[in-house]
Amino acid sequence: MDSYGIGQNSIHDKMDISPLDLRDIAVWNNVKLDVAKNNLQYDDDFEIFVNNFSRIFVGKKELKRAAQAQNRLAADASNLAHVLNLILQDEYKKEELIEWLSMLIPEFENIEVKQSNLDGSFEFFLYEKTHNKPFSKHLISDGTYNILSILAAVLQSDSPQFLCIEEPENGLHPHVIQLLVEFLRKKPKIWDIIFY
Numbered sequence: 001m002d003s004y005g006i007g008q009n010s011i012h013d014k015m016d017i018s019p020l021d022l023r024d025i026a027v028w029n030n031v032k033l034d035v036a037k038n039n040l041q042y043d044d045d046f047e048i049f050v051n052n053f054s055r056i057f058v059g060k061k062e063l064k065r066a067a068q069a070q071n072r073l074a075a076d077a078s079n080l081a082h083v084l085n086l087i088l089q090d091e092y093k094k095e096e097l098i099e100w101l102s103m104l105i106p107e108f109e110n111i112e113v114k115q116s117n118l119d120g121s122f123e124f125f126l127y128e129k130t131h132n133k134p135f136s137k138h139l140i141s142d143g144t145y146n147i148l149s150i151l152a153a154v155l156q157s158d159s160p161q162f163l164c165i166e167e168p169e170n171g172l173h174p175h176v177i178q179l180l181v182e183f184l185r186k187k188p189k190i191w192d193i194i195f196y
Helices: 019-023 025-037 044-051 080-088 091-104 142-155 174-185
Strands: 053-056 108-115 122-128 162-165 192-195
Touching: 080 091, 080 108, 080 122, 080 142, 091 108, 091 142, 091 174, 142 162, 142 174
Parallel strands: 053 162, 162 192
Antiparallel strands: 108 122
C-alpha cells in the first residue's frame, strides 16, 4: 500500500488518471462506476486528500488549470470573488475575515461581494475608512489581492486542508508577513500549509 492508502489492484493500477483529474465530477462519476464494476479497491483517505488539496499561484493566469469545484479557490485565484462570497455567507468566517483584513490592510473598513445580473459572475469591493467609494479588484494592490487570496484559501473549508502557497510574501510588507504567519499558526494543527 502506498502513502495515499491505495493498495494493489487499485484504481491507479487500472485507469490512467491523475489525482487532480478526480476533481472533475464527470471523471469522478466514471471512476466510481469502474470501481464498482471491476471490483477495484478504493480508500476514502485518498479522496479526502485530493478534495482538500489546494495549490495556490496567485496572479499566474498562464497556468493550465485542472477542473475544480467552484467552492474551492482556483490555483491562480481567478475565482476569488466567488469564494469570498461563500465565506461571507458564514457569519463566523465573515467575522474572522474582516478582523484579519482590519489588521493586515491599513484603513480597511469592509468587504462586499456582488453578483452580476447579466452573467452571474461575482466581483468583490473593498471599502476604506478614508474613501467613500469602494475599490474593485482592478484597483487594489497585488499585496492586498495576495492577502485576500491566502485568507480565502484558509477559510474556504472547515475540513482539514493541505495548502501549497507559492511565494506568499510577494507584494507584502514584512510586518504583514509576520501577521499572516500568526494567523496560519492559529489554525488547527491538522492543517498542512506549505510555502515555497
